[in-house]
Amino acid sequence: EFAARSGARLLPDPYLLSLPAWQFILSHGDSLCIDDTDYQAFREQVRSPAWRTAFLQQPLAERKAIAASLRQQSEQAKRQKKTQAQYPMDLNPGATDDFIRQHGYATFIHGHTHRPATHDHIVDGIHVERWVMSDWHEDCGEYLCWDGHHLNREVLR
Template sequence: MHTLFISDLHLTPKRPDITNCFISFMREDAIKADALYVLGDLFDFWIGDDDPTNFAEQIKSEFKTLVSKGVPVFFSHGNRDFLVGKRFAKQTGVTLLEEEQVVDLYGEKVVVLHGDTLCTEDVRYLAFREKVHKPWLQWVFNRLPFFIKTRIVRKIQSDTSSDKSNKSMSIMDVTPGEVLAVMEKHQVNSMIHGHTHRPNIHKISISGEEKTRIVLGDWYTQGSILVYSDHGYELQNKRFTS
């Protein structure tokens, strides 16, 4: 019995090595799991559920097949795929999660999230995030022709890349106080998130009580997977193959 967690794959047609690793993971690893959690940034950027490309259909097909074989899939929005919506969920069978979701993992209550909201020192990003998450703005964007949305996203990606290169690593990491605040809000001692691309298992002792924060890794050079079972948990890697 085990549950799998992944995040920050940044799938794109430009990186077939990542896509191939993902497909292998879905067919060889995820199929054996009790459930799969995708904690954001599955795509390098998801422009909208109306994406007509073969690439988008290929990824959706992998989820639909996995769910049809009895493995539930849960999806948490990241900063690059916050436009994944109800249409995507209906087509694939995945369940969309709340921004912060408490789940029961073999008797342990754990809060799961993408992790971008934990980086409270990244003020410029959080301001941008608040703007693009406005329902009315997403409503307008989703009704634009796909080719126009593609142009807008390319401009945003260019600006984001330039802004990121000028930020210190500390700004892009989580704020410890925010981590504890989220755990306290949900009355849990464990958290799983992605976003920072710094895979690790952190143990935090507060007033004699131990808390655990598990950070998922990205898929830039290898697959990064958290295997969580009733016996414990482990961060594992999956090699890219040619």
């Protein structure tokens, strides 16, 4: 409903965006955080049709309460994982290289990791950029702007 009302178009994940002389692969990015096994189990659960159906049958107030609780649990888990020696909350390097390879070495744009940055990858001898988007908040966010030759990170307030 939001997409229709706002004029937005929901994209499949991943989504290949082809522009003249350039290709981008857009993804949420969470499927590549394979070392975070707790998150992957959660992801599988909430994406199952049975869970979605049961969740959407709940009254809106109940769904909001569940969402708030899940966000709180997620924040707590992130804080705990940051203290671990093996910090699993980033894309797995091998899975990332495989993903880039499978999508024709396109510039990779994703979110999920909460670590905005631009990374340079060499996959099979080919230079590929990986852009990690920032979180959006009520008072600010960011987007990428393509000028025909380069991506630029822009802040939206």
